Amino acid sequence: MARSLLSLSGLALLAPLVHAAELKRITADFGPNPTNVTFNLYVPDKVAASAPLLVYPHWCHGTAEQAFEYKPWRGLADTHGYIIIYPSSPWEADNCWDVSSSDTLTHDAGGDSLGIASMVRWTLQEYDVDPDRVFVTGVSSGGMMTNVLLGSYPDLFAAGSSFAGVPAGCYAADGFGVWNADCAEGRGVRPKVQVFHGDSDEVIHPVNFAEQIKLWSAVLGTGAEPTETVADTPQAGWTKTVYGDKGLLEGSSPPGSRTTSLISDCFSRKTLEKLESGPSCKKRKARKA
Template structure:
């Protein structure tokens, strides 16, 4: 096969980035080349598109895979080299998953919050950390951030398997691994158990919804960005139907009106109303059950200078559990206000990371 000079130059640039900036940026350069782009625009293809059946492996690059284990990749996260970004692994009967952990610099003796961040399909921990800027916020506001990583052995596109029955249950499958990682960090570090949170994007958002539903005693609140409600799929066809806002499986429709399934913990939801991958109807389903009584100033349309307009709806359940729904007008399937160094980011949106953090810190675990 003969490659043109432009493509070869792109590959040389990717190898340079691999050596100097790490695997995530090298992969981004390759993907930009394949799309015919020459600038640093973030991905416009939705992470949901890479379903297990549809995934096509374009590059098998052992050097990139091996570089994932190098400590040098820690230098890619701009936090003024103060905190520590390390790699760990957790195993149980369901398998083994690596995770990255950011710990802010200094030990002031106080217990710190922990946020568990679940990436979307085709992403990894470094990519998600770069795109959300969560490590920068962690250094500034002093909290820990964990990034569990899905393996390609478990899902070829590195999607969390939110649509498989065994991966939707408490103490089974992937939820047990994510909960195990969370407990491991709480036990090993000075973490405030009343301020442990979970958040995610796309497939990671769907898994975050499962985690807050299955482990309300472990997580004080959840953030779901462009995600899917828990329990709305049992296989790939039903998952695709749910993503497109189609008819829910019968058991999920019943669950929505079951008092036992009413919200137990606060949730903040972000979704673009131009999302062509996951229908915004999923966002309204995520906050169903919170509309027993509106919060004061329930709905406000806002526009920050230079950013997309958005509407914030504040809701409260019958038991006094809060929720916020952020509808971002004209936004695609991407992390709002994210850093374009990461994939699936929309820099022109409101700052979802900062707003999630604000919401989380307002909602410690209630007894």
């Protein structure tokens, strides 16, 4: 009997090792990738039908592997069955993202953003992913790339959350400019955006919270003045601001320099059920001229 119990205990210990999903480095040709961005993919053991897809670009001096360990996306993916892309910057000097070149700021022109867009397109082809539930989030340089991806590829991303980032194009070289009728005339699809920034951030100055709000309120046509301000939301001490009446743009300014990954609520079934009667983070909505 004792031996049988020991055997069962051994099997119980081995089971998670045998069945647990792992981060996988993708070596296949996944499409146009002019700067040689690499990526890892996390596919949980149980993937939901028509699953959401999350892209999580890392911070400066970070890696895809560190991003995989740093935030709780893996556990949420295991619970809710969504897939995660973890890109790795090709710039070995600092592992930051290219958020300034004209190529990366332009749809399908090149730069790191095109490599990441190719990862998304490849994953949409290879896995049962809902193309209307592709999301992006990141912190610091990853937050900057989040804004770039939302701005350059609104056809791919339904929504995103930037943590301690800067507006898309903030670091563009002098003289950069592209005329685009869809943008200038307010046509085409628009992503939903949440902006989080600690009011005492000593690395990325808090003024960039207001700058990101200015950027996206102009793009989304919500106006830069909040239509609603809610204290102690989503946590005590935080201030939530809402812009416009369609749930397209929200900001949260917590005290201190560290922010919590509350955007994970958008992947929580409980939250999604609550949002059924109001603005939802689940689906993109096209904006008509």
